[in-house]
Amino acid sequence: MEPPECPVCLQPFDGEVTIPRVLACGHSACDSCLTHLPKPPFTRTIRCPACTQLVTYPEHPSALPKNIDLLRISSSLNPKPKPSSISPTLPLLDFIPNLWSHEFFNNWKDWITPHDTISTDESTPVIGSSLVYGKGVNLKVPARCSMKCRMNVSLLKVGSFTGNDENGFRYSYLAKAMWVLFKLGDGALAELELVLRSGLMDRRVCGVCGLWYNEEDGSLYLVCERKRTSLLNVVGLYTEVDLSSFAMMGMELCETVSRLHDVELVTGCVSLSCFGVDHFGHVFLDVNEVLMIGERVREMIRESVSFAQNNSDGKTIASNVISEIHVFPSPELLIQFVQKEGVVDLEFQRSTFSVGYSSDLWSLACVLLCFLVGKPFVEETHDFLCSYLLKLVNVRACDCEGLHVAWLEKVSSLLDKRLDSKYVSMKELLCKCLSLDPGTRPIVNDMWKCMRELIISPNCDVTGSIERETISGSACHCLLLGDLLWSSSKTNKVEDKGGMSNDLKDEVLVVKGDVIEGVCKNSLTCTDLKGHLDCISGLAIGGGFLFSSSFDKTINVWSLEGLNHVHTLKGHEHKVMALVFVEREVPLCISGDNGGDIFIWAIGDEKLKPIKRLSEEKDWRYSGIHAVAAVSGSDFFYTGSGDKLVKAWSMHDYSVSCTMNGHKSVVCTLAVCNGVLYSGSWDGSVRLWCLSDHSSLAVLGEDTSTCGSVLSLAAHAHTLVAAHENGRIKIWNKDVPLKSPISAHSSSIFSIYMEGEWLFSGGWDKTVVVQKLSCGDESQVDVTKIGTIGGDSVVTALHYWQGRLFVGHADRTIKVYSYGG
Known part of the structure; x- marks a missing residue:
């Protein structure tokens, strides 16, 4: 049999190097490892490396006693667990199914x-x-x-x-x-x-x-x-600009489109409204405007198709739509849009002319020609695009090439009138950008160089060589062909606000859309439990029953299976303030009232009478029992009282075994988890007590009172949650507090409950707040508010069990919420 070893370094214990030291929880570790273990933020405490329980710890491990038994041991030390009748833990169900991963x-x-x-x-x-x-x-x-x-x-x-x-x-x-x-x-x-x-x-x-x-x-x-200055405000649409200004603007536009292509994004089509100007005169692209323009192009196609089906000449209405939005989609983009709208099958044209980087060159050249040539170019281009679209809709793609040749000749003629023979290269480049075949168009860098030569002719080209990029839709992502615009679950519509006319003003657009499928209806059901005659003060679950205490001095027992009333426990002479269920050989329900009386009820006893009645010392200055807590299988249960004390009561003879003193006001809430008893008080502090010897471990919140009294506590795993009277929630994970309290409610939080990652809180504002805690590595905690449950009365008690949320109200009702019935 192997000798016992340290749980940290895994070295066998000895009396010289690896000396076993006994911690307050009963586990042992060598003094060397205890010296190097990380210390919690609380003074004179440490977490046991074996059970992770928070225990008292002296300044040096040498002050801890040696484990003599381990030093003398001849067989392994494996403490036998105490027999327990605790029911196996059921799998935890979500209150609401996960909305996302x-x-x-x-x-x-x-x-x-x-x-x-x-x-x-x-x-x-x-x-x-x-x-x-x-x-x-x-x-x-x-x-x-x-x-x-x-x-x-x-x-x-x-x-x-x-x-x-x-x-x-x-x-x-x-x-x-x-x-x-x-x-x-x-x-x-x-x-x-x-x-x-x-x-x-x-x-x-x-x-x-x-x-x-x-x-x-x-x-x-x-x-x-959104910048305050748009490109339209700077130059205007039909304002004749000099070639230097035109070149500067052209360079800025080319740089903007080029940087977009660097991140593998393609607009597919841009208009004048898509560009803005910052404080330094640099042009930038508004992605939102690009997507809005895409929707307007869709509208143009739908209107043209509808008109073409009822009129042999759909040119007029289509032209009005194009003139309104001042956008110049490339032929290949129109083919893609018509195909996506499902009007006709243009598979051949769609595969031949795919949308890619060169599609932006088409729109960019059109924008530049608007400023260089002016209104004649706009009118000719509008006529061409409308005619081209009608040919596509009528499945006459064979006529499209002739339309393009005629339009390009008109554009070339307009350029001849505007430019003399010195600018032949620029004219040829602009016309090349308007080629019907995307594969023959130049790249953005060539356009930028041409614009620069209008201003300066450098002796050397500092831009270096750039390989011609493949004009392919697969090499980039086109915004106007993506799912944001073409999602099958929504059809966006764009409306004008302010009565925009055909002249170029800043467009004021609002995007509307159909509903995306949401959470299924009738998912959360509610059942009312009525029977009490006064405010609900506490809830507990065990043995297949729900126990509810009330200011009417009774405890009602409800079946969890049918949510029907089973029994009423009577005997208290004062308001019942708290109760707890304890799983033992004979299951118990322990309740306390504000007169200082504690009742021990044996669940399953047909007589339904308390097997024991305990009483605290009466004192007119104090208000009796405010909180009760217990651990199934433990030898003690605990009470918090108006006399500022936390008391440990023996489960064997029901006598007071220990009194824990330290709070400065009423102890109104208790929680037990991982060998630590947490007590909250009206003094605004939370105290930690060791369950093994009932010694004080730490005090939380004593130095600050900004959140007011602690009204409720919840603990699970290594997370502690405290609810305060000002509506805020404080969270500690692995003994480290969250940076700032969470503002969950507008006023006092009377009850809080935590189970797994679910956190429920309710109080004076008649609302239950549902949150999820995601505990990451180390001490990080992410708190996500999932939703709220509104009510008609103040929330006074909460409990959660197997996907069902039980809410006690001040109006005597208990509401049971569950997902999917």
């Missing part, structure tokens, strides 16, 4: 901005497309980006949430936002993440602030920074 939440949570990020103010002037419901939009300090406190933003709807608010349950802001994201397809999510990250990586793409959920319309929006 843990990995998904961690990936997207930082992109969700706080609910008060976006504010609407009617007095704020309207700038750009930064409108919601016709009001100016201002951005407060966002969660992810470091920006000014106030800035103009643009919003693009991603999806909508439809939840079930029946029975008073309402999903939280974060839960709704995450649910909308979770219901998006993989393609839309990948595209959205690409857009979000591109906005952070490159200054040529508008700053992306994150995602914001609008509680008013139930929609999730992509929030992007």
